[in-house]
Amino acid sequence: MKTMILYASKYGFTADCVAELKKNLNGETRLVNINSDKIPALDDYDTVLIGGSIYIGQIDKKIKKYCLSHLDELKNKTLGFFISCGSAETIDTYFKDSFPDILLEKALTLDNFGGEMRPDKMKFFHKFVSNMVEKSAQKDNTSPMKPLPESILRMANTINTHS
Ligand SMILES: Cc1cc2nc3c(=O)[nH]c(=O)nc-3n(C[C@H](O)[C@H](O)[C@H](O)COP(=O)(O)O)c2cc1C
Numbered sequence: 001m002k003t004m005i006l007y008a009s010k011y012g013f014t015a016d017c018v019a020e021l022k023k024n025l026n027g028e029t030r031l032v033n034i035n036s037d038k039i040p041a042l043d044d045y046d047t048v049l050i051g052g053s054i055y056i057g058q059i060d061k062k063i064k065k066y067c068l069s070h071l072d073e074l075k076n077k078t079l080g081f082f083i084s085c086g087s088a089e090t091i092d093t094y095f096k097d098s099f100p101d102i103l104l105e106k107a108l109t110l111d112n113f114g115g116e117m118r119p120d121k122m123k124f125f126h127k128f129v130s131n132m133v134e135k136s137a138q139k140d141n142t143s144p145m146k147p148l149p150e151s152i153l154r155m156a157n158t159i160n161t162h163s
Contacts, residue, residue: 001025001026001027001028001046001047001159001163002027002028002029002030002044002045002046002047003025003027003028003029003030003045003046003047003048003049003159004029004030004032004040004042004044004045004047004048004049005018005021005022005029005030005031005032005049005050006032006034006039006048006049006050006051006063006066007031007032007033007034007050007051007052007063008033008034008035008051008052008053008059008060008062008063009033009052009053009084010053010055010126011117011118011121011122012118012121013053013084013115013116013118013147014051014052014053014084014113015033017082017084017113017147017152018031018049018051019031020149020152021049021082021152021155021156024152024153024156024157024160025156025159025160026160026163027163030045034052034060034062034063034066035060035062039066042070042073042074042077045077046077046078046163047077047078047079047080047159047163048074048077048078048079048080049079049080049081049082049155049159050063050066050067050079050080050081050082050099051063051081051082051083051084051098051113052083052084052098053083053084053085053115054083054084054085054086054087054094054098054115055126056129057090057094057097058097058098059083059094059097059098063098064098064099067099067100067103068100071100071102071103074103075102075103075106078108078159078162078163079103079106079107079108080107080108080109080110080111080155080158080159081095081098081099081103081104081107081109081110081111082110082111082112082113082151082155083095083098083111083112083113084112084113084114084115084116085112085114085115085145086115086117086133086137086145087142087145088112088114088143089142089143091112095110108158108159108162109154109155109158109159111151111152111154111155112148112151113147113148113151113152114145114146114147114148114149114151115145115146115147116145116146116147117130117134117145
């Protein structure tokens with residue numbers, strides 16, 4: 001099995017998640033950061049896993065664009081999609097807004113890797129917004145943001161079992 005994991009991560013949480021995913025996958029796996037790496041041709045890969053973190057309701061535009069511009073090739077792969085974010089309550093909407101319906105229907109696995117704020121690395125504006133998000137979550141009593149390592153293992157197991 002040859003797998004490509006294509007991802008976007010601003011402050012490193014998603015990057016850590018995909019490194020863990022790679023560790024748990026059988027076969028050869030290539031990690032590709034859409035913002036800093038050259039994206040290899042899809043021909044070489046039978047499995048493609050794509051995802052990223054959510055900022056103000058949106059995944060990185062490059063991830064969205066890549067899926068749309070490679071729709072036909074991606075349709076013929078074993079597919080998985082993942083998101084990292086703070087709000088488990090809105091995860092279905094994030095998936096629908098981030099990836100084309102036709103690929104979501106074809107996907108073997110979709111999962112929420114949870115989320116983590118890394119304020120020490122953030123630019124001023126993001127630090128400001130993250131404080132507001134945390135305060136409003138406390139006020140509304142919504143479930144706090146946390147990493148979900150079990151979902152990474154679940155995705156790896158699903159892919160390993162399928163191949
Ligand atoms: C400025 C800012 C905006 C965010 N907006 C959202 C949001 O709209 N919905 C959500 O669920 N999480 C939101 N988050 C949480 C991030 O998705 C979460 O921290 C994620 O783990 C970041 O991953 P990364 O370090 O790989 O970019 C936001 C975080 C920041 C700092």
